[in-house]
Amino acid sequence: MVGEMEKTIANLSSMRTHYCGHLGEDDIGKRVSVCGWVAHRREHGEYLAFVDLRDYTGIIQCVVEGSIDVRPEWVLCITGTLRHRPVGTENEYLSTGMVEITDCELEVLSKASPPPFPVEDRIEADESLRMRYRFVDLRRPKMQSNLRLRSALLQSLRRGMVDRGFCEVDTPLLWTPTPEGAREFVVPSRLRRGEFYVLPQSPQIAKQLLMVSGIDRYFQIAKCLRDEDLRADRQFEFTQLDIEASFVEAEDIRNIVADVVLEAIEAVTGSDIGPVGVLTWKEAIDRFGTDKPDTRGGMELTDLTSCFAGTSARALSAPCVKAIVVPANHGDSPLSRNMLDGLVEHAKSLGGKGLAWFRVTRGEDGSLQLESPLVKFLDDEEQGGMVDVCHADSGDIILVVADEWRTACEVLGGIRVQLLNEVLLGISNGSGKSDTVVVPDYVSDASTASKERSLLWVTDFPLFDGVDDDGNFISAHHPFTMPHPDDVGMLEDNPLNVRSLAYDLVLDGWELGSGSIRIHDPDIQRNIFRLLGLSMEAASARFGFLLDAFDYGVPPHGGFAIGIDRLTALLAGEQSIRNVIAFPKTQTGYDPVTGAPKKLSPAVLSELGITVRSPHVGQ
Ligand code: ASP
Numbered sequence: 372m373v374g375e376m377e378k379t380i381a382n383l384s385s386m387r388t389h390y391c392g393h394l395g396e397d398d399i400g401k402r403v404s405v406c407g408w409v410a411h412r413r414e415h416g417e418y419l420a421f422v423d424l425r426d427y428t429g430i431i432q433c434v435v436e437g438s439i440d441v442r443p444e445w446v447l448c449i450t451g452t453l454r455h456r457p458v459g460t461e462n463e464y465l466s467t468g469m470v471e472i473t474d475c476e477l478e479v480l481s482k483a484s485p486p487p488f489p490v491e492d493r494i495e496a497d498e499s500l501r502m503r504y505r506f507v508d509l510r511r512p513k514m515q516s517n518l519r520l521r522s523a524l525l526q527s528l529r530r531g532m533v534d535r536g537f538c539e540v541d542t543p544l545l546w547t548p549t550p551e552g553a554r555e556f557v558v559p560s561r562l563r564r565g566e567f568y569v570l571p572q573s574p575q576i577a578k579q580l581l582m583v584s585g586i587d588r589y590f591q592i593a594k595c596l597r598d599e600d601l602r603a604d605r606q607f608e609f610t611q612l613d614i615e616a617s618f619v620e621a622e623d624i625r626n627i628v629a630d631v632v633l634e635a636i637e638a639v640t641g642s643d644i645g646p647v648g649v650l651t652w653k654e655a656i657d658r659f660g661t662d663k664p665d666t667r668g669g670m671e672l673t674d675l676t677s678c679f680a681g682t683s684a685r686a687l688s689a690p691c692v693k694a695i696v697v698p699a700n701h702g703d704s705p706l707s708r709n710m711l712d713g714l715v716e717h718a719k720s721l722g723g724k725g726l727a728w729f730r731v732t733r734g735e736d737g738s739l740q741l742e743s744p745l746v747k748f749l750d751d752e753e754q755g756g757m758v759d760v761c762h763a764d765s766g767d768i769i770l771v772v773a774d775e776w777r778t779a780c781e782v783l784g785g786i787r788v789q790l791l792n793e794v795l796l797g798i799s800n801g802s803g804k805s806d807t808v809v810v811p812d813y814v815s816d817a818s819t820a821s822k823e824r825s826l827l828w829v830t831d832f833p834l835f836d837g838v839d840d841d842g843n844f845i846s847a848h849h850p851f852t853m854p855h856p857d858d859v860g861m862l863e864d865n866p867l868n869v870r871s872l873a874y875d876l877v878l879d880g881w882e883l884g885s886g887s888i889r890i891h892d893p894d895i896q897r898n899i900f901r902l903l904g905l906s907m908e909a910a911s912a913r914f915g916f917l918l919d920a921f922d923y924g925v926p927p928h929g930g931f932a933i934g935i936d937r938l939t940a941l942l943a944g945e946q947s948i949r950n951v952i953a954f955p956k957t958q959t960g961y962d963p964v965t966g967a968p969k970k971l972s973p974a975v976l977s978e979l980g981i982t983v984r985s986p987h988v989g990q
Pocket residue numbers: 551572573574575614885886887930931932
């Protein structure tokens with residue numbers, strides 16, 4: 372899908388008539404000019420050479436007579452006549468493999484040093500080398516296709532927003548602290564020495580101000596900056612499609628976002644992956660053990676609490692007992708004892724006290740039986756009940772965690788993801804923890820991705836995530852999130868059970884974005900600030916300008932933000948968002964191309980009024 376449009380661009384430029392990869396049998400006999408980089412050069416005797424010229428669309432073979440001096444990655448313009456390749460020399464693996472340019476005039480536009488690694492997808496170069504020479508790495512076909520997929524995605528999302536009456540407004544980068552809860556990047560002010568701007572973690576406050584301004588429907592493809600530790604799915608700066616609308620309810624925003632995202636995915640992959648499912652946060656945790664469920668692959672959590680009420684098995688005596696059934700046909704072979712021990716360790720690393728396992732077998736009398744070190748502590752009723760409730764059969768393995776409800780669910784949710792990853796991807800990094808965006812292989816061919824996907828809304832998140840050391844509640848999203856109207860009465864007595872009007876969009880187990888309806892009632896807002904431990908003075912010092920603006924007439928409003936890097940990575944079948952970002956930073960926040968961040972000269976520092984006490988040494 373991506374790239375179709377370029378084929379129709381006529382008269383490309385005064386230097387070339389065609390892109391290399393677009394030449395085909397229809398052009399035979401034409402005098403053509405192509406420009407690009409030398410992919411390969413092969414000599415045939417003294418007086419004949421083949422030059423494969425590459426641009427982002429592909430490679431064309433050029434037959435050059437006479438001795439030539441060109442080397443890989445030199446930049447050339449070649450003009451010649453397109454002809455059919457001699458019979459027997461066609462290359463069916465190349466889109467231009469039926470044709471070649473002959474009778475060539477060749478102009479060297481620039482010479483090149485030998486590339487640090489071959490510019491080919493099938494050769495795995497070390498990532499640090501690729502990042503150091505990113506400008507060469509981006510020549511590789513896969514990286515070209517990733518950036519173009521990203522571009523097509525952005526165009527489609529933008530069109531989708533405009534078609535729905537959204538107005539694109541760009542908001543400042545030099546800004547004030549935003550309430551997303553991450554560490555912020557600060558920029559010293561030269562004109563107001565000793566004062567600092569903060570780079571926005573999101574345009575959250577700006578877009579809410581725009582609602583007060585009557586913009587009504589706002590969007591922006593926004594750069595957001597958060598000074599957090601970097602991982603494969605996180606960078607300091609990331610791109611969001613940021614949205615806000617007035618006079619809306621949560622469902623209105625969700626419908627708009629779902630339509631626009633589905634349209635964009637269809638535009639770039641050609642497949643319709645709708646409709647979008649909906650799970651409440653509670654259901655998501657209860658059934659999948661995570662607020663980012665990948666609903667593919669089965670192995671939903673089963674509740675065994677009632678089977679073990681009053682059990683004498685200490686390991687299963689807890690407020691909640693949850694299980695997953697690993698079917699007999701999971702993976703290539705049954706889970707071995709070693710693998711089960713590995714899962715027990717993984718459960719502990721996820722915060723569980725342990726993990727009980729039961730192998731289901733068929734006894735000589737034909738009945739189902741359990742094998743496990745724990746069996747001797749369970750009576751027949753408990754054993755039978757577990758097998759029945761789990762609908763288990765011979766060869767299955769039942770994995771059980773007993774704990775508080777949320778811990779039991781989340782530990783098993785982590786085990787489920789681990790098991791699904793092993794089956795879907797055949798990967799395991801030992802600890803079971805993966806810091807890469809795990810993308811099943813089958814996603815990698817975006818253009819034919821009529822594959823099963825799991826796209827769903829998770830709604831009704833708790834308003835608060837917990838309580839900090841000072842006894843203050845912690846916002847699960849940000850302090851402007853509206854409590855669920857049915858739960859406002861619980862704000863005083865039972866705040867941790869209050870739901871919010873917040874929702875996340877989850878694709879294949881990855882959070883694509885989140886949003887909420889915002890508080891526009893000053894009394895509720897004051898109450899939330901109080902629960903968060905923000906005095907009115909502190910709140911007005913940080914967000915006073917927003918609260919002041921609300922005094923001038925604020926419409927009910929809500930919004931959303933979609934992470935473009937992650938969506939592109941999922942659609943491109945990439946495991947790391949670094950592969951869909953032109954110039955990413957390393958895990959230590961270093962830009963290997965430019966060497967940023969760098970020291971500043973004493974003169975610049977003094978102009979800014981900054982003294983550096985212990986400069987960082989090395990990278
Ligand atoms: N500002 C939020 C974020 O960046 C999204 C939203 O609530 O609209 O995650």
